[in-house]
Amino acid sequence: MNTSGNSFLITGGATGIGMALAAELVRRGNDVLICGRRADRLAEAKQQIPELETVAADVSSPAARRELLELVRRRSPRVNVLVNNAGIQQLVDFTAGERDLTKADEEMAINLVAPIHLSALFIPYLAELPQAAIVNISSGLGFAPLAHMPVYCATKAALHSLTLSMRHQMRNTSIRVFEVIPPTVASELGASHRPAGVNAAAMPAETAATLIADALSRDDYEFALGEAANLVARREAMFPFMNRR
Numbered sequence: 001m002n003t004s005g006n007s008f009l010i011t012g013g014a015t016g017i018g019m020a021l022a023a024e025l026v027r028r029g030n031d032v033l034i035c036g037r038r039a040d041r042l043a044e045a046k047q048q049i050p051e052l053e054t055v056a057a058d059v060s061s062p063a064a065r066r067e068l069l070e071l072v073r074r075r076s077p078r079v080n081v082l083v084n085n086a087g088i089q090q091l092v093d094f095t096a097g098e099r100d101l102t103k104a105d106e107e108m109a110i111n112l113v114a115p116i117h118l119s120a121l122f123i124p125y126l127a128e129l130p131q132a133a134i135v136n137i138s139s140g141l142g143f144a145p146l147a148h149m150p151v152y153c154a155t156k157a158a159l160h161s162l163t164l165s166m167r168h169q170m171r172n173t174s175i176r177v178f179e180v181i182p183p184t185v186a187s188e189l190g191a192s193h194r195p196a197g198v199n200a201a202a203m204p205a206e207t208a209a210t211l212i213a214d215a216l217s218r219d220d221y222e223f224a225l226g227e228a229a230n231l232v233a234r235r236e237a238m239f240p241f242m243n244r245r
């Protein structure tokens, strides 16, 4: 896809990878709308990048998702790319039985249910446009799980699977479906449990954003960055044989 002249909606765009991607896309001549739950972080993002439009929205809320679509329908320029980036990461210990399931439910609602519902909600709208895209941000951990964050990794594996099917279903529409598979990137994700020093050794969010924008521009529909590429190698080779219809 051409990575200038589009209008992007990036969920969770006020921090981390989403914020860096928003900055990169603005630099490349795109209109960018971001959403997130915390108004203060959205205001900070707007202060750093005045071209951004921001809206407070919790993508795990069905009502908020519908309001996002209404906003997108009303505004000009029309959003033609949805980036499902919002995510959280939790520690879940199954040896403690049901203790952590509230955290796990929130994680599933944000990381998996929200992209499913938001995509389904946006697809009829996006399909009316001559060029449109959905970009799902999964994770290398969807391919090689870390056992202390089992539900996080499972949501990302599911997002990968979902993206394959969605891309196949959208093949005769104007909507291209991308998956971006990041490695460890410096951000606030899992801040409460990230070991000290991880962010210092991680890929900077700005580097990830440049690589992601480049991948979109060359229609690299399944793009694994940095060390995540090793985790993904040779997966899904059978997919075309299973989906001939």
Ligand SMILES: NC(=O)c1ccc[n+]([C@@H]2O[C@H](COP(=O)([O-])OP(=O)(O)OC[C@H]3O[C@@H](n4cnc5c(N)ncnc54)[C@H](OP(=O)(O)O)[C@@H]3O)[C@@H](O)[C@H]2O)c1
Binding pocket: 011, 012, 013, 014, 015, 016, 017, 018, 035, 036, 037, 038, 039, 041, 057, 058, 059, 060, 084, 085, 086, 087, 088, 110, 137, 138, 139, 140, 181, 182, 183, 184, 185, 186, 187, 188, 189, 190
């Ligand atoms: N950093 C990594 O190492 C890494 C690696 C692979 C994949 N990823 C993925 O990359 C994506 C971005 O993560 P990040 O690393 O940039 O972390 P981050 O800085 O914590 O960004 C996540 C963003 O999502 C927003 N968010 C969370 N729940 C939301 C909700 N219910 N509704 C709307 N926005 C919500 C957060 O803002 P609010 O809290 O204000 O809502 C935050 O701005 C995530 O999907 C993550 O799983 C990250």
